[in-house]
């Protein structure tokens with residue numbers, strides 16, 4: 457359960473209204489998942505109006521619900537239906553009463569991420585703090601109290617990785633050259649579509665492009681244990697930083713066995729289907745977690761999981777579900793509170809041909825720059841709705 461009601465910034469603040477607005481953002485290239493191919497990214501922008509000091513101060517906070525087949529059981533329609541009911545019910549409730557008011561919809565992780573995200577953004581705006589500096593405060597503490605965690609604040613930049621899709625060795629080398637020229641310091645290669653030897657040759661080509669870069673590979677569960685072990689033998693000497701989901705999420709024991717046997721760090725991505733699943737992987741010896749906060753739950757719940765993983769020596773990679781700037785920036789502020797160097801899977805704003813922020817994500821030298829302005833750091837604006845004929 458989330459600690460939202462106990463957050464120091466939530467004391468005496470009321471939720472005056474919650475509204476939702478559908479977003480349908482055009483993608484630069486179709487997004488292919490195991491479940492479907494998308495030309496647009498359909499999500500819900502949530503606006504939460506907060507009142508403080510008996511209604512003297514009113515701000516709006518923003519969150520985003522971005523369910524995605526294969527990652528969430530709920531769809532956009534389920535979240536929209538819950539929001540519509542909620543819209544009618546919420547009038548001046550205490551922040552801590554939100555979960556109860558949402559009822560059944562609170563079991564939808566993507567909606568929980570959006571609703572609590574919107575409230576936290578609003579609370580940060582009320583406090584005049586960047587969202588990341590609100591997220592580091594400890595529930596039960598006092599705002600401005602050093603023990604609440606606000607003294608140091610969180611990092612203002614977050615390391616991000618550039619994804620290199622499947623391709624020939626030459627195509628992979630060219631993509632790596634382009635990325636490094638653009639300032640990337642961390643490269644993640646999609647592997648597992650061809651022979652292991654071809655993937656190893658691709659990684660070697662990227663290592664030849666940049667001897668210093670952080671290189672990761674993501675098999676999306678495509679390898680067998682034998683293929684994974686063969687790949688690991690060759691990838692180790694190439695100084696690969698970690699291997700994401702070498703074997704299928706349905707083979708949990710094999711994944712953990714690989715993590716135990718291999719010198720290379722093994723990360724669970726598709727296996728992190730819920731906060732509980734991710735926590736159990738930490739307990740059972742995984743090396744790293746790839747967390748998509750937008751598919752897992754409320755930001756403070758995700759934050760607690762990150763702390764738990766860190767305490768257990770497990771690395772966390774925060775990753776986007778290809779949300780608009782609202783969801784993506786919420787995830788980036790979460791990343792800034794754990795291991796800001798990452799690198800994290802958040803450099804994907806350029807996948808969208810349209811967005812709700814006025815400016816593109818600023819990524820300089822492989823680091824995403826977060827605004828110091830209160831909350832998320834920008835006011836979202838809705839792009840024009842697509843003509844109905846264009847909606848898939």
Ligand SMILES: [Mg+2]
Pocket residue numbers: 674676700701725726746
């Ligand atoms: Mg992955």
